[in-house]
Amino acid sequence: MMSESVDRKSSNKTRWLLIAVAGALAVVGLLYLFDRISVFGPPPRQLRDRWEAGHFDLPDDERQRLRGISVEFDSSNERYAEHAIEQTQLASSHVIKRDGPVKRREQLADFQADPSRKVAVTTEEFRHFYQAYANQDHPVFITSDSILNAFHRILEDSILKLEFRQVERLQRLLPMLDERLAVTRRPTDSEVARFARRRAQTIIGVARQLIDPSYEPDSEIRRIIQEETERVESGTGQSMPDWLGEPKRSFLAIDYSRFTPEGLHTRSDPLRRHYRSVRWLQTIPFYVGDDEHLLSLRLIGEAANGTSWASFAETYRDFFGGTDDWNLQTLNSLQPDRGELPDSIDTLRRKLLQHLNATGPPSKINDRVAEEFAPPDPESLSLRVLSASRTPESILFQATADWTKPPASVGLLLCTALGSKLARQQLAESNESESIAKIDSVGSLLADDSVYGEYLQCLATLLKPIDSSPGFMSTDRWQLKSCQTVLGGWTQMRHTFALQAKQNRIVLNQSSHVGAGFVEPNPEFFRRLGRLASRIEKSLDELGAFEISYEHMRFRLNESARFFMLIRTLEQEGIGINKFRIQLTVEDREFVYEVFEKMGESNPQNWLSFAPLDGKHSELILAAIVQVSDYIERRELPNDRAARGAILKGESSSNRVRWQRLAKVSERLGDLASKQLDHQSLTAQDEQFITNYGETLAALLNYELYSASDPLDDAMRCVSVLTQANGNHVHIAVSRPQAIYVLYPDQGQELLCRGAVFPYFEFTDDAIVDDQSWKTRVDSANSPARPNWLKPLFTDE
Numbered sequence: 042m043m044s045e046s047v048d049r050k051s052s053n054k055t056r057w058l059l060i061a062v063a064g065a066l067a068v069v070g071l072l073y074l075f076d077r078i079s080v081f082g083p084p085p086r087q088l089r090d091r092w093e094a095g096h097f098d099l100p101d102d103e104r105q106r107l108r109g110i111s112v113e114f115d116s117s118n119e120r121y122a123e124h125a126i127e128q129t130q131l132a133s134s135h136v137i138k139r140d141g142p143v144k145r146r147e148q149l150a151d152f153q154a155d156p157s158r159k160v161a162v163t164t165e166e167f168r169h170f171y172q173a174y175a176n177q178d179h180p181v182f183i184t185s186d187s188i189l190n191a192f193h194r195i196l197e198d199s200i201l202k203l204e205f206r207q208v209e210r211l212q213r214l215l216p217m218l219d220e221r222l223a224v225t226r227r228p229t230d231s232e233v234a235r236f237a238r239r240r241a242q243t244i245i246g247v248a249r250q251l252i253d254p255s256y257e258p259d260s261e262i263r264r265i266i267q268e269e270t271e272r273v274e275s276g277t278g279q280s281m282p283d284w285l286g287e288p289k290r291s292f293l294a295i296d297y298s299r300f301t302p303e304g305l306h307t308r309s310d311p312l313r314r315h316y317r318s319v320r321w322l323q324t325i326p327f328y329v330g331d332d333e334h335l336l337s338l339r340l341i342g343e344a345a346n347g348t349s350w351a352s353f354a355e356t357y358r359d360f361f362g363g364t365d366d367w368n369l370q371t372l373n374s375l376q377p378d379r380g381e382l383p384d385s386i387d388t389l390r391r392k393l394l395q396h397l398n399a400t401g402p403p404s405k406i407n408d409r410v411a412e413e414f415a416p417p418d419p420e421s422l423s424l425r426v427l428s429a430s431r432t433p434e435s436i437l438f439q440a441t442a443d444w445t446k447p448p449a450s451v452g453l454l455l456c457t458a459l460g461s462k463l464a465r466q467q468l469a470e471s472n473e474s475e476s477i478a479k480i481d482s483v484g485s486l487l488a489d490d491s492v493y494g495e496y497l498q499c500l501a502t503l504l505k506p507i508d509s510s511p512g513f514m515s516t517d518r519w520q521l522k523s524c525q526t527v528l529g530g531w532t533q534m535r536h537t538f539a540l541q542a543k544q545n546r547i548v549l550n551q552s553s554h555v556g557a558g559f560v561e562p563n564p565e566f567f568r569r570l571g572r573l574a575s576r577i578e579k580s581l582d583e584l585g586a587f588e589i590s591y592e593h594m595r596f597r598l599n600e601s602a603r604f605f606m607l608i609r610t611l612e613q614e615g616i617g618i619n620k621f622r623i624q625l626t627v628e629d630r631e632f633v634y635e636v637f638e639k640m641g642e643s644n645p646q647n648w649l650s651f652a653p654l655d656g657k658h659s660e661l662i663l664a665a666i667v668q669v670s671d672y673i674e675r676r677e678l679p680n681d682r683a684a685r686g687a688i689l690k691g692e693s694s695s696n697r698v699r700w701q702r703l704a705k706v707s708e709r710l711g712d713l714a715s716k717q718l719d720h721q722s723l724t725a726q727d728e729q730f731i732t733n734y735g736e737t738l739a740a741l742l743n744y745e746l747y748s749a750s751d752p753l754d755d756a757m758r759c760v761s762v763l764t765q766a767n768g769n770h771v772h773i774a775v776s777r778p779q780a781i782y783v784l785y786p787d788q789g790q791e792l793l794c795r796g797a798v799f800p801y802f803e804f805t806d807d808a809i810v811d812d813q814s815w816k817t818r819v820d821s822a823n824s825p826a827r828p829n830w831l832k833p834l835f836t837d838e
């Protein structure tokens with residue numbers, strides 16, 4: 042009996058053990074199954090962070106191994122081997138239709154609920170403007186925002202290439218200046234001369250170290266240069282280094298946050314280094330009243346004689362007109378001709394003060410940590426090695442700055458100065474009557490004839506009343522829309538020229554038949570923009586911005602190498618491209634495809650004669666990149682014609698033809714706007730132009746063929762424009778384009794039309810916020826609020 046009881050207990054234990062094991066196995070199996078079908082989802086790998094942190098720093102033995110791999114370049118590339126192809130026309134774009142027609146009745150109900158509302162911006166978003174216009178089964182409304190976005194994308198792409206040329210030039214110039222300063226040292230130098238040379242070598246040495254980390258400074262000043270370089274690269278804190286001397290009321294400290302790269306200079310390590318180096322040379326003052334300072338800058342000026350320094354420094358003169366500070370060019374213009382003895386310090390100082398009396402104070406904008414914006418006396422008058430450019434709105438911000446209270450909206454200030462009555466009213470209602478008086482005292486912002494000045498003149502046309510315009514254009518909501526368009530355009534312009542522009546610092550419907558749509562009825566704006574595009578294309582051509590740049594090729598190769606090294610790492614982890622969909626998160630997949638798309642014609646995968654992307658091929662691609670980069674490092678092109686053609690095909694520029702096409706499109710939009718205002722009927726060709734506008738816009742934005750069907754999510758822009766007395770930075774930004782609906786009057790009825798606009802934002806932060814950080818904020822649960830004064834324009838507020 043006892044034996045039976047024991048056997049029964051043993052049997053129960055065994056049964057429960059088996060059940061437990063089976064249950065555990067079932068759980069494991071389910072977990073495995075769920076993982077395979079992504080119920081829980083794959084673990085995030087933070088590929089964007091890994092890619093951003095990556096560098097093309099392969100060990101020498103790895104490079105040597107990759108050089109030994111036999112690579113066969115696609116022979117079809119040989120036809121591009123003789124020279125870089127200058128495109129004569131834009132490739133066509135095909136946007137696959139995805140979204141359905143606008144639900145006109147629902148939208149009309151919103152307008153009928155508020156009869157005064159003829160214009161509304163909704164929460165409907167697009168990754169890019171052209172998506173609001175392509176393949177739509179309803180009338181479209183072609184906004185000034187849309188063509189402005191194309192203008193700025195082409196401008197940014199063009200300036201990016203020009204900046205790579207600037208990188209090459211500065212990389213050659215700084216070693217030249219540094220070496221010349223060293224060899225002019227004489228045993229008979231006075232104490233002032235020794236300290237002046239030391240100061241000059243330190244300032245040029247820091248700039249050189251910032252752009253070239255392999256540079257070994259002179260032992261006498263090595264510690265100072267390395268410490269200063271570390272502070273600049275950290276991008277945090279404020280201090281006055283001992284070697285710069287005692288703080289002055291006009292210069293209390295260096296704000297190192299100002300060296301944080303912004304705009305297009307965040308795209309690569311060479312551009313980031315270039316940004317810091319140039320910003321450094323723009324920052325350090327040389328005081329006219331100090332013998333050591335003045336002699337120090339004169340030594341740098343003598344070292345720059347006979348070099349291309351003046352050409353480098355004057356690159357953006359046509360874009361901005363004058364600079365805001367006296368600089369090396371100012372000093373050299375007052376020196377005697379080469380071959381004669383240089384002026385004494387006293388003579389040079391006297392010439393500078395005579396120049397001051399003749400031309401007035403050089404600087405109208407403060408960019409330093411200071412207690413006062415100093416008057417132009419010898420004690421406070423200073424020069425820089427390089428000077429940032431003066432922009433009209435920066436003078437406006439300087440004039441209206443008041444350290445005793447938070448600044449008024451920079452957007453309202455600018456729109457008021459450009460002539461917006463609504464913005465002026467908003468300022469008055471915000472008790473900013475003092476700011477209004479200061480704006481009026483500044484005078485017109487539209488007086489200078491630089492590219493930037495002409496651009497502001499173009500924006501100002503959007504704020505002026507237009508005779509015989511449709512009634513909706515006289516509403517407050519349309520005026521808000523116009524202000525937002527101006528500020529969205531301005532944000533993109535400052536984003537492109539974040540390094541060149543000097544930044545202020547505060548001292549302490551239903552119908553049986555409808556046409557294709559309508560154009561925003563402002564012909565003067567579109568025609569001005571077209572003329573401006575032609576002017577910029579000519580200026581960029583003269584500056585060589587459409588020519589081959591080895592530094593730009595290096596940038597593309599490094600970006601490609603980082604990407605394919607990441608792909609190879611994933612493959613080593615067992616994740617080939619055929620497993621991306623099940624083993625990568627949505628965010629990681631989107632990142633991989635985004636980078637892949639951005640390469641376009643430059644993608645090294647197109648160099649070789651295969652299509653799939655797997656472990657073996659990524660290894661071959663890396664080998665091809667290494668072998669081609671060996672030539673580019675020597676500023677040569679590969680001997681192999683297929684390899685040479687592959688790299689030149691990717692380097693061929695469509696920017697010139699994009700500018701030319703933009704000018705023609707803008708002129709055509711101006712003609713259509715005039716026809717609408719004059720109540721002329723549109724021709725079949727006009728209707729077809731409007732119908733195809735989305736495809737035209739996609740091509741201007743460099744989306745070729747079917748790539749336009751899945752655009753990158755990269756339209757958002759953010760840049761700082763003002764630093765408050767407490768060190769916080771005022772940022773301006775735009776988020777993704779949003780749909781705008783307009784009830785457009787046509788033949789006695791109002792037709793509902795859809796277009797797109799750029800939502801504008803302002804905010805302050807204690808650190809510089811770049812585009813990616815801004816995108817993260819926009820997509821977060823606590824997305825930023827738009828300015829209060831713009832809220833009536835939106836239906837979701």
